[in-house]
Amino acid sequence: MSSFTIKDLARKLSVSPSTVSRALSDHPDISSATKRKVVEAAEKYHYQPNQLAQSLQKKRSNTIGVIVPEIRHHFFSNVISGIEEVAYEHGYIIMVCQSNETLSREIINTQALVSNQVAGLLIAISSETTNSEHLSAVIHHNVPLVQFDRVVEELDTSKVVIDDYRAAYGAVTHLVESGYRRIAHLAGQDGIALNRHRFEGYRDAMRDHGLVVDEKYHLHGGYREEDGRAGAEEYLAMDVLPEAILAINDPVAVGLFTRFKEAGLRIPKDVALVGFSDTPAAALIEPALTTVYQPAFEMGRTAVALLLKQFEAGKDFTPETVTLETELLVRGSSAVRVRS
Incomplete structure (x- = not known):
């Protein structure tokens, strides 16, 4: 720029x-x-x-801007449904953009929405967003902003999140208690708070149960099914395959699942899998995928409720963070390991 x-x-x-x-x-x-x-x-x-500055001279509309990494991701489409429901109830419409997991597109979307005088912004950052100057500019120009799911923790905004550390810790604990020892983690891109917290939960659960965190089993990738397939290729090339893998989300877990199946591996006998989100595909594959349920619809409802609260508070607004509850849904992909 x-x-x-x-x-x-x-x-x-x-x-x-x-x-x-x-x-x-x-x-x-x-x-x-x-x-x-x-x-x-x-x-x-x-x-x-400077579109941000110019927009301040105009009256904002009854439109709320929403930016998500991908609309096709079932988790984010559910979030959008929750946002739309509450926004409509309060006389607002939403304008949805997707960053397609790129920072450049996220910046363009942010500027476009603000230049269209949106009343406020709701955003889940892209996998590339380690520089948040464009969001700092939104805050500086007094455009209400709420972050959800993937957030920049340093920004002084309201946020809606889950306890990613606790959820990952619980998922790994389940795998350990089910008899798995060589547990891997296929993470998202480095530098995103969500990824860091899930890794820390994975790491601490391993250590607390007396297990070694083998660095070669901790891989970084993206958030799509093809990233899971790419991760599977790396694991398959290793001399010793992990016994179980905690994936960053369900699409990645499904990518792992399909590539392992193609390679002739049995789930969970040869390798167990756990995902995040509870997408429809998680319950449809065989065996069904163990996953951390995230309340996507409620996350959307809560995010727009916090934005409306900021509208009402005006200059007296104080940012707040809402942490929603998750649940580990145990299914066949992490059944108790039978050792020979």
Whole structure:
């Protein structure tokens, strides 16, 4: 994103900043020749107007912007349903964008929604979002913002999350109590708080049960089924296969499942699997997938409720974090291990 400002353009053209501003907005008091010079300079130096600042001069609408990593992900589609239900009840409509797991698209979506004068923003960050300057700008310009599921912990906003550490700890404890010892973790990309907390839960559960955390079994990937298949390839190439794997989410677990099946492995006899989310696919595969149930619909409802609360509070608003309960749904993919 260009950092070239109106003042910089004005200096280059030896005119006042107000002249540049009026020329860019096609003001009738500015000559055609001057407008042409300003526009050409703006293109030459890649100047982009500050849409966040401009939007503050306009009245915001009854639209709430929502940004999710992927709409096709069953978890996020459920979150969106929860958001829409509560928003509609209070006279708001929602405008949904997906970042497609990229920071650049997330930034574009954020700017587009704010430039359309949304009343506020709800966001689950992309897997690439380790730089949150675009969200800091939203907060700086007093646009209400609530984060959910995947959040930037350092940002002073309301948040709706689960206890990822506790959920992962419980999932690994279940695997240990079911007789598994060489337990792997196929994580998401490094640098995201959710991934860090789930890894810490995995690590501490292993250590608390007297088991060694073997670094070669801790892999990083994405959040899609193809990332699970890629992770499975890495595990299959190892001399000793892990006995069980905690996946970052259900799509990744399903990717592991299908690739292992193709390789002739038996689930859970050769390798047990546990996911996160409780997507429909988790219960449809055979054996069914053990997974951590996350209340997606309720997460959406809670996120928009916190945003509405911020609307009402105005300058007296104090950010709050709501942690929703999860449940480990034990199914066939992590059945008790029978050792020979």
